[in-house]
Amino acid sequence: MKKTRTVPRVIVTDKLRSYKAAHREVMPFVEHRSHKGLNNRAENSHQPTRQRERAMKGFRSVGAAQRFLSAFSGISPHFRPRRHLMTATEHRTEMINRFTIWDQITGATGQLTAA
Numbered sequence: 001m002k003k004t005r006t007v008p009r010v011i012v013t014d015k016l017r018s019y020k021a022a023h024r025e026v027m028p029f030v031e032h033r034s035h036k037g038l039n040n041r042a043e044n045s046h047q048p049t050r051q052r053e054r055a056m057k058g059f060r061s062v063g064a065a066q067r068f069l070s071a072f073s074g075i076s077p078h079f080r081p082r083r084h085l086m087t088a089t090e091h092r093t094e095m096i097n098r099f100t101i102w103d104q105i106t107g108a109t110g111q112l113t114a115a
Helices: 018-026 048-058 062-079 088-106
Strands: 010-013 031-034
Touching: 010 018, 018 031, 062 088
Parallel strands: 010 031
Antiparallel strands: none
């Protein structure tokens, strides 16, 4: 919180009792809400930010993750069509077309993989 140089409006924690003492010592003027459901990250896991956060777990630094994700965010939608709007046959055809385009752009069609 020191790096952001801003004072939060509310601090939300779970029911661990030691948080209350730490709150009184560190930020006594900020509202503290202690409730088991308010800080439930599992319920937020479907949001795009959380999905990107999950992808960042394997990186050594936030900068490395950001560099990868900024490039990946332009490529990712190419391989994730809106599946719920099409039938299985349409999806298969669409993915074949998209992978063909990808192979042409990257030049992967002439390369053999070492297996």
